[in-house]
Amino acid sequence: MENLENTQGAVEHTKTHECEENLENTQGAVEHTKTHECEVCTKVFLRRKYLTKHMKRHLGKKITCKICAKGIAPETYTKHLRIHSGEKPYTCDMCGRTFHEFGNLKMHISVHTSSKLGTENSYRCERCDSVFATKKHLRRHIDVHDKPYQCDFCGKQFSAGHRLNLHRKGHENKYKCEVCDKAFATSSRLNIHVMTHTGEKPFRCRTCGKSFCAMLNLHIHERIHTGEKPYKCEVCGKSFNRKDNLLYKHMKIHTGEKPYFCKVCNKCFNRSENLKTHMKVHQDKNISTSILFPECIA
Template identity: 40%
Template structure:
């Protein structure tokens, strides 16, 4: 969208257009009459309720009142603890309607579904290959720059992706078992 100039999200009140839905949602707040009267005296952000300010203040104090009963890790909000607990329970409540993959976080599902859309906004400046995610483009760029960050500790081979190194390591196990 940066290159095309496309702005698909439009404000219903003033008509201003935005590339991202999140930016539109932030903009729409200027049209509301609600007064933000709770001010953070550390960073000057304003909040609608005292509870929002109280939760925000934890970012400055590093207060973590919610603790995991399994591992003891602390969290600043109850929601963050709930998401963390899925590490222990294995719960994956967010399912992709296209392929069935499941995720612990809605954010990760939302990121994943873009793969099915065919939308590839990240384009290689060298060969023009388009990628759905920035991380895919980063890996692709290694074909141009020769970077091989995943190095075998047993021989001199190196790889562009971690899964290639893992597969390679199995070859050492097979060779070791044969001797």
């Protein structure tokens, strides 16, 4: 049952963690990935401190880098990989400069927000009192509060265009499964997928005994037992245990979107299940269904 310990902070990938928001509001720090994932065993945690605590389990067990074959301590493995990839995930909102490590970004930010800036030649943000040396840096900082850049793929919003471009790379599937050729954005997600071929399901529900190949799936499943519904519709207040149920199904009621249409009579529906029921009216099993009929979008 080792895999079930220290599950505090494990969350669905679509849920933004609190520490991320605090960093952005106070420092203008780059928006990290939505969760903190262990590179050793692929467990996912809500906050970095939970991941740091978890990583102590792996202390003394060096990871062999697949690129240079060096033995790397687990707690520094992610940083080490950036040497090979050239990845600089931490971006300054004020000048766009990027860094390998968050600590370096934090030190750099002090250049823009130094208390030594004079009141006459400095520019202060009215929303958070941060001080900047130039109007250009202030305008770039204001975007942090507004987040005008949105990812077309997942809807996540960003304060700067270059951060959106960096995020989009995460949707690129670089890691391919040797069994079925499916591709994934990260090696950890590929490792989880491989378990579908091996049949390995190391994460077991303590309540009903059902097993899963990923901690994420277990966490979602546990909401059935706890009754937790963390995702709330801002229109009508109805709550859901999964974000996709809210975004892709329920919201169609409010938007009027009906992407599923009948090829026989062109009648439109907001759910594929309703279309399948309707097709029985025509009693023709050979007629196929389609989606995203332009005239069905309200």
